[in-house]
């Protein structure tokens with residue numbers, strides 16, 4: 001349905017007790033505890049996080065749960081209710097970066113990054129269960145990393161702050177899994193709070209919780225999962241990142257964050273003979289500006305007025321950053337035509353999900369219009385649910 005409570009992404013039972021019971025069935029004893037970390041959507045600020053820029057994600061009600069116990073023998077055992085195959089067994093002192101390591105590389109990478117940072121992490125048994133859709137641009141990987149990091153932080157009394165756990169998880173993903181992502185998704189999973197969007201300055205990691213009570217204002221935020229699988233590891237993401245770095249070098253700045261919006265015309269002039277880089281720079285500089293504008297409008301109580309900024313963000317990602325796809329464009333265009341206040345792709349791009357800001361009483365019609373448009377175009381049915389800003393990672397039992 002296009003409205004109401006979030007639809008779980010899978011038919012599997014989900015909940016702390018279920019996950020703890022499954023842990024006991026797999027490992028033969030009850031876990032010490034159970035932890036949760038959410039998926040996310042990004043409201044605005046896309047591909048800015050590796051340009052030292054601004055982002056504004058919110059946590060989804062969909063979570064990855066981990067039931068876990070420490071082990072004294074240095075062995076790391078990983079098991080997932082959602083993945084095929086049995087228990088993955090590794091030795092913590094033998095972990096080495098392993099690109100293409102499958103799902104277990106994410107939690108293994110977190111253990112590796114923690115140990116590399118000198119934190120006294122030993123072995124553990126972990127069992128995972130998740131309702132965060134995978135490959136949907138909703139940060140299932142970050143949820144998996146952060147739930148692991150938080151479980152180990154508690155089991156080994158490491159005393160690390162959530163933002164530090166996010167940095168360790170990002171290092172795991174960059175150096176162990178081999179995906180050159182920024183810090184947004186891990187920070188969202190670790191630091192978001194219920195009822196808020198999280199403003200993050202990815203340069204100095206300043207954070208601000210921005211009240212985001214759409215229901216209270218008669219609004220809804222819909223997520224349209226196009227079911228087009230996106231992969232960050234396939235090179236196009238790294239290519240955009242390299243292009244942005246090239247732009248920064250050409251402009252003589254540390255990162256594109258340092259190009260002021262007011263000086264964008266001059267910057268673009270300097271890049272006239274490199275049109276691809278020029279377009280990337282235009283997206284990043286205008287996108288940072290849009291984040292600041294969204295915050296200004298939310299602070300002023302003008303929530304409906306963020307709609308056009310979301311839509312402008314989509315156009316920029318489609319035309320300048322060139323990371324949209326037919327299904328994302330169709331979702332955004334159809335939502336508009338059906339009366340949405342604003343819509344944009346969210347996350348890494350090349351598939352995945354779009355978000356739609358809509359009046360409460362128009363939500364059903366907008367959702368139905370998108371579903372119909374997908375059917376008419378011969379695309380697989382999209383999965384549509386509501387995003388209500390949920391909690392960041394926490395211990396549940």
Ligand code: GAF
Nearest residue numbers: 046047181182183184347348
């Ligand atoms: C992916 C990455 F993991 C994030 O770091 C971010 O760059 C995002 O794409 C685009 O904003 O989710």
